[in-house]
Amino acid sequence: MRGSVSPANSRCSIARSLQVVGEKWALLIVRDVQRGHTRFSTLRARLEVAPDVLADRLAKLVELGVLERRGYRTPGERERAEYHLTAAGTDLLPVLAALAAWGDAHVPSGFGPAAIFTDAATGDPVELAFVRADGSRLGLGDVAVVRGPGALEAAPVAP
Amino acid sequence: MRGSVSPANSRCSIARSLQVVGEKWALLIVRDVQRGHTRFSTLRARLEVAPDVLADRLAKLVELGVLERRGYRTPGERERAEYHLTAAGTDLLPVLAALAAWGDAHVPSGFGPAAIFTDAATGDPVELAFVRADGSRLGLGDVAVVRGPGALEAAPVAP
Secondary structure, eight states: OTTOSOHHHHTOHHHHHHHHHOBHHHHHHHHHHHTTOOBHHHHHHHHTOOHHHHHHHHHHHHHTTSEEEEEEOOTTSOOEEEEEEOHHHHTTHHHHHHHHHHHHHHSOOSSOOSEEEEETTTOOBOEEEEEOTTSOEEOGGGEEEEEOTTOSSOSOSOO | OTTOSOHHHHTOHHHHHHHHHOBHHHHHHHHHHHTTOOBHHHHHHHHTOOHHHHHHHHHHHHHTTSEEEEEEOOTTSOOEEEEEEOHHHHTTHHHHHHHHHHHHHHSOOSSOOSEEEEETTTOOBOEEEEEOTTSOEEOGGGEEEEEOTTOSSOSOSOO
16 A cells, blocks of 8 residues: 655655555545454455455555554454454544545535534534634634645745 | 445435445545646546546536536637536535544644644644534534434444
8 A cells, every 4th residue: 555656746745645544445444443343254244345455455555554453352252353443543533524524525425424422521523624823723724834844845835 | 326225224314325435536626626636637637537437526516516617618629628616515524634644643644734723814723523512513423323313223333
């Protein structure tokens, strides 16, 4: 998965992230593990994915540090694997929330949101938003993207 | 790209979003167009992608309503195409910002962020964060995900 970014893209954190999770199954696996579906058999049934594809993606996500593999044993059976999010995996929550918000807005199912992100303490819905250092929110039209120190060219990003 | 989600996933906005943009090139194209690189030749050079792959992805993004194709003509040459973000394309900015923040934290290039999201009015950096209705921010550990009306099962998402 890694190593196939062009030199011009190797400095871009978006490109590097997509090398890790820019594949449909990877983020759907992270979504399901985040929701507590940690076992191979459960993931396979929920995702309706071929077992070899699922095994491959799980191994890559472990190798990349997004998931951690733990053994468990039901009495009388062989040891099986379950998967848990690492800190890096947990940090993908904003990516999932951004995709969920975009999907609800632009490719709605017609049934309303399938997942709602809430304040765990109160159950009230929360939103993903751009915020200034003082905590105030910005609309998307007020956000600009400029080149940082890691950019290969020094000029501003905008045309 | 559409139509390959299982029934269990068709209600999930994350899964539906990934049907549209869950492929590495699609989001890198959106990233570059967002930065003002609107022409086929420029995108091809920047992304180092095979022309047939780029043409295919651009056509799909137009068909899916993320990009809009516009003709332009340099005097004495044939008409060529440039691509602009639709409203749905512009709304992908939080997805890009979430991927950028994750990449900077978990797969850093060693050179610092390549792109910095800023307040267009002041140039000050801004962050993508979960916020409550009253505008206060939550840490990732304070966010829960619960099933919404579009979920196929009515039980809470968490185990």
